[in-house]
Amino acid sequence: MKFSILSGILANALSVAGVVLWDGRFNEFTSSTDLNNWSWGNQVGPYQYYIHGSSPVTSYVNLSPDYKNPADMGSRQGAKITLDNTAYWNGQNMRRTELIPQTTAPINQGKVWYHFSLMRKDTNAPATTREHQIAFFESHFTELKSGWLSGAPGVSDPLLRWCVGGSTKWSTEWVAGVWHNVAYEIDFSANTVGFWHSTGGDPLIQVVAPVSASTSSNGADWHVGVLELPRDGYPDTTEDYYWSGVYIENGSLSKGVSGPDSVPDPGPSSTTTSSKPVSTTFKTTTTTKSDQTSALPSSTRTTTLITTDHTTGISSSSTRTSSSAISSTSAVGCLASQWSQCGGVNWSGCKACAAPYTCKYQNDWYSQCL
Structure with a gap:
């Protein structure tokens, strides 16, 4: 274990750090x-949290240092989903x-790298008898899958797979x-995707x-978590998935497990003073309304940049507001596959479903091909 951690630190030190566009390392x-704290009316923090069951959040997501990759020095803790x-x-x-x-x-422009670490245990292991879609995009152009693939022969499958277009x-x-x-x-400009592991x-x-x-x-459609497809004759069992080191970067790929920052932020619950003299945080809110003249929704985005000098304790802020119409051009001539999103506020992807599926309204923010 000590060797594994040391090798992770060395690998991180030798890798060329990229630029973190979004940090989801908890x-x-x-x-x-x-x-x-997050809601559609109060879009704060690094994650949108709305795809889950009816129980309290602790039934579905829990955090602990014990849940992270021990070699990941860039994370204080990991998540059990x-x-x-x-x-x-x-x-x-x-x-x-x-x-x-x-x-x-x-995070959906040019060449970017979507990073994460994933682990399972024997306790509450993911079922091998059902298909699980993991770390997927709404159009499922790339994702991990585990378990028996829907429609495949046999009863179970022990593999973890990386898939492109299924x-x-x-x-x-x-x-x-x-x-x-x-x-x-992922190179969104060249329409290519590769896999590092x-x-x-x-x-x-x-x-x-x-x-x-x-x-x-x-x-806003990369899913850090898991979707399990139903299968008749196989009862539900509790399943746990462990996540660590979740972030997105561009520039150069960070090959080390710890990512670009080898020393994690101590977090709000720690009394340790940050070694960084200045930090910046963003608070962004987005308001969407219908544009009756163009039949397209419009979006007003307010971004506040908060800069804190840890030496003096003084913070300053600046605010920028922008408005734009949301394009629907990508939906023209496009058919979404089964289980994919096909509508909702701000949705600019496919709005029609491939036969025999139809677009079913779920809520104002989400419709799905079923």
């Missing part, structure tokens, strides 16, 4: 109940617990206790070179 959370017998969102027949990045950063490009047996470190290399504290290596993909994202 460093600013005191507990998972902080996720309740759970599916139980209440994890049915919005009346659907699929169990789901998912977090969505809350950010206005350009086709498996890499797989391995998903063994308990092994941390899988992943980076999706390692285990434990080892640096990332490219295991699948970029391949063509229908890269599609509105910047």
Whole structure:
């Protein structure tokens, strides 16, 4: 274990750091109940939290230093994301617990890397008899999958797979206790996606070179969590998925497990003084309303930049407000597949479903092909 941690630190020191566009490493959370601070009317924090069952947040998401990759020195804690017998969102027949990045950063532009580490245990292990979609985009152009793939022969499948457009490009047996470190290399301009992977504290290596993909994202549809497809004859069991080192960067790929920052932010519950003399944080709110003249919604975004000098304790802020119409051009001539999103406020992707599926309204923010 000590060697694994030291190798992770060395690999991180040797890697060229990229620029973090969005940081989802849970460093600013005191507990998972902080996720309740987010709502559509109060879009704060690094995550949108709305895809979950009807129980309290602690039934689905919990945080602890014990839940992170021990080699990840950039994270104070990791997350345990759970599916139980209440994890049915919005009346659907699929169990789901998912977090969505809350950010206005350009995470859906140019070449970017989506980072995370994933692990399972033998206790509350993910079922091998059902398909699980993990760390996926709404259009499912790339994702991890585990368990029996819907429509496949046989009864169960022990593999963890990386898929592009539903086709498996890499797989391995998903063994308990092994941390899988992943980076999706996504080039939204070139419409390609590649796969970087390692285990434990080892640096990332490219295991699948970029391949063509229908890269599609509105910047608010990457699902950090899991969706389990239903299967008759197989009762629900509680399943736990462990996450660490979740962030998105551009520039250069950070190959080390700890990411660009090897020393984590001590977080709001710590009394340790930050070694950084100045820090900046963003608070962004977005208001959407219908534009009766163009039949397109319009969005007004207010971004407040807060700069804090830790030496003097003095903070200053500046605010910028912008308005824009939300384009619907990407929806023209586009058909969404089964289970994919097909509508909702701010949705600019496919608005029609491939046969025989139809777009079913779930709420103002989400419609799905069912």
